[in-house]
Amino acid sequence: MVFLKQPTKEQELSSLLQTLHEHHPLHPRHYAPIFQLLTRFRGSLSQAKQLHAHLTLRGLRPDAFLAAKMVALYSSSRDRRTATLLSRQVPCPSTLLFNALIRGHSLFASPLETLDVFRQMQSHGLPPDHFSFPFALKCCAELQFLPLGQSLHSQCLRFGLEKDVYVGSSLVNMYAKCGYMKFGAVEMAKELFDDMPKRNIVTWTAMISGYSQNGMADSALSLFEDMKREGSQVQPNWVTIVSVLPACAHSAALEQGQRIHDYATAMGMDAHPTVRIALVTMYAKCGNLVAARRCFTSILGEDDNNSKNDLVPWNAMIAAYASHGLGAEAATLFEDMIKTGVRPDSVTFTSLLSGCSHSGLVEDGLKYFDSMRTVYSVEPQAEHYACVVDLLGRAGRLDEAVGIIERMNVVEVGPSVWGSLLSACRTFRNLEYGEMAANRLFVLEPENSGNYVLLCNIYADFGKWEEVKKLRSLLKERGIRKSPGCSWTEINGKIHAFFEGDKSHPQSRQIQILLEDLDKKMKAAGYVPDTRYVLHDISEEEKECSLKTHSEKLAIAFGLLNASPGTVRVLRVTKNLRICGDCHMFAKFISNIYSQEIIIRDVNRFHHFKTGTCSCGDHW
Template sequence: MSAAAVHVLPSPAPAGAGHPSSGVQHAALTADRAAALLAGCASARRASELHAAALRAGVDRDRAVDFRLQRAYAASGRLDLAVALLRRTPDPTAVFYTSAIHAHSSRGLHRAALALLSEMLSQGQGGLLPTAHTLSASLPACDGLAVGRALHGYAFKLALSGDAYVATALLGMYARAGDAAAARALFDEMLPDPHVVSVTAMLTCYAKMGALEDARSLFDGLPNHSKDFVCWNAMMDGYTQHGRPSEALRLFRRMLRSGVEPDEVSVVLALSAVAQLGTAESGRWLHSFVRSTRVRLNARVGTALIDMYYKCGSLEDAVAVFDGLRDRDVVVWNAMINGYAMHGRSREALETFGQLRAQGLRPTDITFIGVLNACSHSGLVDEGRRIFESMEREYGIVPKVEHYGCMVDLLGRAGLVEEAFALVQSMETTKPDAVMWVSLLAACRLHKNMALGQRIADHLVANGLANSGMYILLSNIYAAVGEWQEVGRVRAMMKASGIQKEPGCSAIEIGRQVCEFVAGDTSHPRTDDIYAKLEEMNGLVKEQGHVPQTDLVLHDLDEATKEKALAVHSEKLAVAFGLISTPPGTTLKIVKNLRACADCHAVLKLVSKITGRKIVFRDRNRFHHFVDGSCTCGDYW
């Protein structure tokens, strides 16, 4: 039985009910009139007034009035009152239950929806038989395959599985559960003219499983007139979720050309794609697009804009969007806190956290991830400890693996490696994940605690927990102490396991064009000019006293070869290309998929001083703003 069943109906005669000013004259109220007034009613207060008037007129037990009252309460969000009325209805029909099931299912109250279905099937002697509408309302509440398959079998038994609504709901159920084979079998039965909802469900299924080529083949095979914005969104979402933002953005532009008007979700997906790419100019174009369309700049779109701007390196624009939003929920505040944290503006992140609480908003687990990251990026150990301890004590939020990961990163960066390791060992409610182990190994390497690093690495390898990042860090730890034989052993293990190191790649946006470079890249048409500028840069930074940090090249090579290897890192190539491709004084914005090495960080600081350029650099974890020979990270990253 639904928990809503314990609620009591409100007093039947609230103040003003039946009074002329309420708009309901109970003396003249008939059942037909009451039912007509209740049609389309979506206000709890209005529903209560009409309910009181119906009671006084003695028409509240009329089945049409009773049904409309239940729907009115449900539409206004008072599902407790709708269910309470259902409980008092003599011999409710399947239509009554279907309405209640749909009201709960459509609001994500899946367990309550299925409980109502179960109650309906056990009504009376043999229970009430569900209709096609009952099943199509119940199937979206199935969070697993077991119940969904049972309903599929029941629909087949009742000869309802061929109904268009039921078939579409079944397809959606299998798609959400990731059973592509069952979903496709149902979809093929709908050919040659499937409903657009079925197509969208099938696209969503493929996208969720990462079968993007199958999804795109299905999408491209549809005539344009049958693709609505939901269909386009499903395909875009697949690309953004699986790290293919360029395709998502191209699809958004194609959607506009096709004449389909995007909705709020379309814009949020496009902004997410831009945030992944880090292309600020595309982001500004999208922001202008929002201003010129009917898409409302609400909390959801505002959050996506803030997220996009700070991930594209323009924290000032993110702050401007935040300051201009009237509708600021906790998700908007979380985005701003994360923006400050990612740019190393830790004090501003903590101040924003304080403002969030002053507004009376309750922090979420996401809020604490942002605040703890801010502490980690600036070495605010005491603040981090205090905030971490306050989560459960003050807010009842049990720390998750992400929060422990933030604390391990904070302690490890600060050199408190043993304390970080002790924290990992103390975890009881959740197990440490790969990110946490990599963070701990990185701290061991950074602070040269090789003994602990080897202990951790041996534990991971022995228990089959090592991934590519861990193997690489283990290899680096051995290389840092000159254990080349052990380095060879680890690399042989990587090769045997089929694990490959992710290649470093840096991208720079020139105008609206993005150019990518890998270490030692010679594929660009202007390669000769790029390397000439690179050689000039290396000479200038050496004149400033820079000594290449060849100890970072973790291969058994001579010093000259190590120096050459350092000189052609992807971010240095991107900077060189930026210098020859933009006017003096232009800010260079670079995105890298990995963490920058200490040598590149030192070189970029000096290049910013020599050229008078600001260089905004985003690595895997955060932003660095290089200005006049210094970095906003304070060399703490």
């Protein structure tokens, strides 16, 4: 991996100071690029104050442009007092200046204080722009101020900013958090909605968004269809489209997602950049990476906006590649983004590092992690350390992974970090580190049954059945229930769900007969059931019977039964948990025996099975 060598902070600063000394007479704007440079680096507050003193001693007063750069620096350095005093000394402040002040308050002050600065800007007669509104809308979301959020939405419409990608995303977020779904009171929200004599676009969209945000995909999609059938003046708008698409992504309902895309196109809403970004995410999470890339390319191809320079679509596509385990493609797109001049943020690196981890690109991942702070001035957070621990863990480099954790002095070692280590210990059968990680997780998130299951897996690998029994007893004592495995697939626009051992489906008998037939064909082809994934001290025959009832196998068998003869239709299955090794092997054999492409999305990533191989290269 090649990185472009960039000048160091000291080199850039020296060059700018030299330019400053060469100007006679000096003008306030000569200082602006220096303050802008210092803002990019943490720990530059003392240098900024020296430069500020230099400016003052020469009898110069900051104009609105320079003051904006100075306020940005003081705000990003947590010195809000100096930033506020400085802004008050400017006779004719600008929107740029207030935006810098608003950003600083949003980072280090309360939402109420941030909104107060937003009001001050408006009291000066300054129009908010595409930078101001997202911060104000975020505050409304945090404070659950729906009326104020609606007022801001009206202002966005008046200023013609609703199609801006950042404003649009902030509006969707605000409605999702400020709608009638707060605190998860779904039933109460439904009653309020049903009792309303008149519903407007905000009410419909908030309800749909609330269902989507609460994981109630079927309710969100059903309500969306009701809205279209309403026959009144209330019809879905682009915000509604963006609100309902996550429901398709959650349930992997590709056919329904495509129909919503068609509807958006027919209504002229597919050109909205926020809709296109939502489509990228929806198609990626539904397993259609080609369509996701097509939507992404259409965003960059727009001539009448600055979408190519917006970080959001780049982040969406990098995340899409990462979720499919295409780390090399994610890295290539990252490099393309940098060449375009778009600077990455913490979200970018989370996806990039995850992609490297799921593709076994260990050295590339470590280089990107090191470049976060040194090249791009992005401070690593807990999620980035979790990705690095996962990166090393998946490669079996557990000692190095533990070393990373031990060196996390600034960032708190949270559940995501210990969870990555525990998962790696399960894969590489490391009992010592596994117990250490699990014991920390039992304290940090005592209700998460998945951590107990992973430790049970490790104990079972070592034949420590007494320890397995103790953990099960502990789960029972604490009233913690193991999350049941559930897989689902979409056939003719309808979702069919299966739980482990499920016999409730109308085609259950046909499914069992087909699984028995598949078992014979696979064993003849060399398949050997991996009974390590049965956490019971029972006979091998009983373990094999238990493996046959796993939910993803039921969903695959159902899909094969209902596939149209002679078609090349892709069989798509989604699972709420991580796919086990035996089911992974099962899918590989089936893809070869039936010449059937199978895509399984588990809780971590996508697996594309074709002709007996998986896209993960058995590295997941």
